[in-house]
Amino acid sequence: MSAGMRRLGLALLGPVLLAWAAYSVAAEDTVPAAGAETARATFAGGCFWCMEPPFDKLEGVLSTTSGYAGGPEPDPTYEQVARGLTGHAEVVQVVYDPARISYEELLQVFWRNIDPLAVDRQFCDAGPQYRSAIFYHDEAQRAAAEKSLQEIRTRFSAPVATxxxxxxxxxxxxxxxxxxxYLKNPLRYRFYRFNCGRDERLESLWGAEEER
Structure with missing residues (x-):
């Protein structure tokens, strides 16, 4: 399913979108502030709708927020990003309690929910806006991400594009x-995910995983 088809599906929501208009665009207002007790991790794995659920299931994860990262343009819109005009990727930012779950554990879940071999695409969505990436917040995250990347490279004979x-x-x-x-529109979400072939490809890469 292309970004255009996704936009068509969203257009069909009509009254549903209007009903959600009261929901504040300032998503960070609903996210606990990162401080001594919390940390943030940011991952790009294609469609951000599909990257929220595996992290939301984890004990120690406080919130997930879909968004855009990795491009130079300020305040990008979905239409701009979906058309590949800003250099951003669709991402999910995870706020978590490092006393309850580690960054390394988040990395494990990230890898098993993406296709690391796909170049500038994920599943049915094509373009650099759907590239897979780990956006680190500090040097400790960078080191952990680099270590995990080396481990993933030993698993596959093809180059890892992440x-x-x-x-x-x-x-x-x-x-x-x-x-x-995925919570607001479960049927549409499942339809998109199935037609995109996401779970079929993930199983072929990683086997059955509970985190999905």
Whole structure:
């Protein structure tokens, strides 16, 4: 399913979108502030709708926010990103309690929910805006991400396309109707995910995984 088809599906929501208009675009207002007790991790794994559920299931994860990162343009919109005009990737930012779950554990879940061999695409979505990437927040995350990448490379004979890059503060929450899309629109979400062939490809790469 292309980004165009996704936009068509969203257009069909009509009254549903209007009902959610009251939901604040300032998604960070609902996210606990990162401080001594919390930390943030940012991952790009294709469609951000599909990257929220595996992290939301984890004990120690406090919130997930769909958004955009990795591009130079400020305040990008979904339409701009989906058309590949800004250099951003669709990402999910995870706020977590490092006393309850480690960054290394988040990395394990990230890898098993992406296709690390795909270049500038994930599953049915094509373009650099759907690239896979780990955007690290500090040097400790960078080191852990690099170590995990080396481990993943030993698993596959083909090159791993996932990149590791600094976040650089360039995370922009996506529009309100994208947040928790799988909860707000479960049937549409499952239809998209099935038609995109995501789970079939993930199983062929990693086997059956509970985190999905």
């Amino acid at each position: 990149v590791i890059a600094p976040l650089g503060g360039s995370f922009y929450p996506a529009e309100a109707y994208h947040q928790d899309y």
